[in-house]
Amino acid sequence: MSLCRFTRLTDNVEKFRKMNLMTNPIQIHDIISSRRSPVAFSDRKIEPEKIAGLFEAARWAPSSYNEQPWRFIYAVRENLPQFTAMLDCLVEANRIWARNAYLLVLSIARMVLSRDGKPNRYAFHDVGLAVGNLIAQASSMGLMVHQMGGYSTDKARDVLAIPREFEPVAMIAIGYPGNIDELPEDLRRRELQPRVRRDLSEIVFENIWKG
Amino acid sequence: MSLCRFTRLTDNVEKFRKMNLMTNPIQIHDIISSRRSPVAFSDRKIEPEKIAGLFEAARWAPSSYNEQPWRFIYAVRENLPQFTAMLDCLVEANRIWARNAYLLVLSIARMVLSRDGKPNRYAFHDVGLAVGNLIAQASSMGLMVHQMGGYSTDKARDVLAIPREFEPVAMIAIGYPGNIDELPEDLRRRELQPRVRRDLSEIVFENIWKG
Numbered sequence: 394m395s396l397c398r399f400t401r402l403t404d405n406v407e408k409f410r411k412m413n414l415m416t417n418p419i420q421i422h423d424i425i426s427s428r429r430s431p432v433a434f435s436d437r438k439i440e441p442e443k444i445a446g447l448f449e450a451a452r453w454a455p456s457s458y459n460e461q462p463w464r465f466i467y468a469v470r471e472n473l474p475q476f477t478a479m480l481d482c483l484v485e486a487n488r489i490w491a492r493n494a495y496l497l498v499l500s501i502a503r504m505v506l507s508r509d510g511k512p513n514r515y516a517f518h519d520v521g522l523a524v525g526n527l528i529a530q531a532s533s534m535g536l537m538v539h540q541m542g543g544y545s546t547d548k549a550r551d552v553l554a555i556p557r558e559f560e561p562v563a564m565i566a567i568g569y570p571g572n573i574d575e576l577p578e579d580l581r582r583r584e585l586q587p588r589v590r591r592d593l594s595e596i597v598f599e600n601i602w603k604g
Numbered sequence: 605m606s607l608c609r610f611t612r613l614t615d616n617v618e619k620f621r622k623m624n625l626m627t628n629p630i631q632i633h634d635i636i637s638s639r640r641s642p643v644a645f646s647d648r649k650i651e652p653e654k655i656a657g658l659f660e661a662a663r664w665a666p667s668s669y670n671e672q673p674w675r676f677i678y679a680v681r682e683n684l685p686q687f688t689a690m691l692d693c694l695v696e697a698n699r700i701w702a703r704n705a706y707l708l709v710l711s712i713a714r715m716v717l718s719r720d721g722k723p724n725r726y727a728f729h730d731v732g733l734a735v736g737n738l739i740a741q742a743s744s745m746g747l748m749v750h751q752m753g754g755y756s757t758d759k760a761r762d763v764l765a766i767p768r769e770f771e772p773v774a775m776i777a778i779g780y781p782g783n784i785d786e787l788p789e790d791l792r793r794r795e796l797q798p799r800v801r802r803d804l805s806e807i808v809f810e811n812i813w814k815g
Contacts, residue, residue, distance in 0.1 A: 424633070428664070442630070450633070450636045451807075452804060452807060453636060453801060454736070455639075455739075457753045458753075463807060465808045478811075514753070517728040522733075522736045525733045540666060597676045597678070598677045599677075599679070599686075600686040601765055
């Protein structure tokens, strides 16, 4: 990633050149730049006040009509039957590493608005905002978060008794970072891969769509 | 909001009591606790490198299959024709305050997966995660963010030339905080209202749904 892409977008090339940003990465906050979705988790217990902090951060996210469509069910590993019930909803490829996380969370969306019972266009979007807060809070406390779409929503709904107007969104594994060298070789390779993203020029346009 | 609600959930009441958290709010990071969606914006220009930082933060959000379904179109106020084109998509109730923001952004979701063209269940969710990063980055740089669902998606699609497989998500006003006393009385009252959220006991359940 380089700033070259962005300068083209902003038409502020001269300004950027002067600031010598062409050769430097764009600065973003540590909480965001240090985040990744790991498969290596430590068996260290997460302190109860940190668990509370995760959900408190999620709670203060913004939402359309302040509907707050987010709900969360969680289980800690020391509570083994409940933890295993959630773990068993995952596909095998996720289960092999997620079982090492201390905390499993299911994010859930209320699909209708409280005010009129109509579909909430922003239900999933606003759950994403809340989980974004949760992840930022986790990073600030030294915790790692890995979300998964690879699980049975039907099984989760059934096992966790989720009502009809709510929809399971993502399974989330949370824990302290683990030792990469203790991973099986295929997971170890995966963990060491660099993170990749589209260039800014592909995702940000000034004034009008440029496709 | 008090911790009482959460202690009931976690069954860690004794631990919480000892830590004397019953009378203290749950600690969360300043970036999250200081965020709000204001209607008072300053006319101060946002530095180009900060604009770059907003999108760079969004860019590094996690997403399902690393699809990165987020796209952004933005206009700065000094570029008046384009800024006005975006402003005119808003409903009047939003336009009266959003026009004071220095930066308008439309978040956009790609609704199908690159890998197979099938619907992306997490399109809106992952745009929410990216905007969550953008908001956290904004807070860390002293900027305020206010998202709006109150705008014409049809008009935005038309004016900004958004392709069919993409969907406009939210209009986002961004700027430095403004002087509340310069707001019209109704907006001033709105700005001074305390933020409210559901209690943790309504949104977080241990082990199984409790409704």
